[in-house]
Amino acid sequence: xxxVTQSPTHxxxxxxxxxxxxxxxxxxxxxxxxxxxxxGQGPQFIFQYYREEENGRGNFPPRFSGLQFPNYSSELNVNxxxxxxxxxxxCASSLGAQPSYEQYFGPGTRLTVT
Amino acid sequence: QQQVKQSPQSxxxxxxxxxxxxxxxxxxxxxxxxxxxxxxxxxxxxLIAIRPDVSEKKEGRFTISFNxxxxxxxxxxxxxxxxxxxxxxxxxxxxxxxDMRFGAGTRLTVKP
Numbered sequence: 001x002x003x004v005t006q007s008p009t010h011x012x013x014x015x016x017x018x019x020x021x022x023x024x025x026x027x028x029x030x031x032x033x034x035x036x037x038x039x040g041q042g043p044q045f046i047f048q049y050y051r052e053e054e055n056g057r058g059n060f061p062p063r064f065s066g067l068q069f070p071n072y073s074s075e076l077n078v079n080x081x082x083x084x085x086x087x088x089x090x091c092a093s094s095l096g097a098q099p100s101y102e103q104y105f106g107p108g109t110r111l112t113v114t
Numbered sequence: 115q116q117q118v119k120q121s122p123q124s125x126x127x128x129x130x131x132x133x134x135x136x137x138x139x140x141x142x143x144x145x146x147x148x149x150x151x152x153x154x155x156x157x158x159x160x161l162i163a164i165r166p167d168v169s170e171k172k173e174g175r176f177t178i179s180f181n182x183x184x185x186x187x188x189x190x191x192x193x194x195x196x197x198x199x200x201x202x203x204x205x206x207x208x209x210x211x212x213d214m215r216f217g218a219g220t221r222l223t224v225k226p
Contacts, residue, residue: 004157031210042120042203042216043158056212090157099207099214100146105157 004093004106012080012112021076021109025093031055032074033103034066037088049074050097078111086113117141118206120217127224133191135220137204140185144206144215149178149189152201152219161202162189194224 005024013019024073025032031050035043045058063079072093078085088110092103119138124212127133141216145166158174162188164171164178171178177190191198 033214035216040219042118042205042218043214044216045213048212050212058213092157097212098209099148099212100209102160102165103214105159107155107157 004104005090006089006091006106006109008109009107010110010112012114014079015083015113017081019081019111021078021089021091021111023074023076023091023093023106025074025091026104027073029093029095029104030072030075031094031097031101032072033092033094034074034076035058035090035092036085037108038088039087043090046076048097055097055098058062081113083113086111117144117215118204118217120204120220121141123218123219124221125223127194127222129194129196129224129226131194131224133189133194133198133222133224135189135202135204135222136186137188137206137217138184138186139206141160141206141208141215142185143208145209146207147178147180147187148205148214149176150203150205150216152203158203191222194222196224196226198222 033045033048037043047057068074088108090108092105094101149161149162152158175192180187207214
């Protein structure tokens with residue numbers, strides 16, 4: 001059984017550019033949640049995908065968007081990058097959409113916007 | 115967006131000592147309270163979780179104490195070990211929701 005993987009590990013982008021981050025969920029998991037973790041802070045919920053549909057969204061603007069594929073892997077897309085988007089982006093997969101299902105986190109993608 | 119306040123920000127404990135991390139929440143609708151452990155370069159991993167129908171839950175050296183009336187909960191690590199050195203996050207959510215709210219984290223250092 002493989003764990004949650006994310007790619008790339010690190011990424012440097014320029015303000016105004018677009019970025020796509022990828023997450024492969026753990027085998028058998030149908031739910032992926034994305035979080036933004038600023039330096040020295042706890043993760044903040046961006047959105048969740050359950051069986052290929054968006055299933056809840058945190059307080060993030062529409063330029064943060066996502067996809068979930070039939071194999072339940074997922075992408076996070078961020079358009080018009082801003083300096084404040086610099087953070088560690090974490091995805092977590094789980095067997096179901098509710099928080100009481102244990103979320104298994106990937107190691108994250110470190111995004112730096114210059 | 116943070117509705118969970120965590121303290122202290124950092125904590126240094128001697129090996130064998132007790133580490134205590136506290137959290138307070140605002141939303142009385144929260145009914146699931148997990149603690150996560152995060153090592154450098156890794157994502158958070160679930161350590162232990164509690165629901166408000168019990169006041170305490172223990173798993174090995176880790177204990178959650180929960181005070182519903184005070185809207186507070188805490189993590190106690192007994193016999194702390196250098197391998198426990200990590201950042202710990204409390205979190206809270208509504209069981210029927212999908213949004214997990216995390217505290218800002220506590221960096222624990224256990225000195226040998």
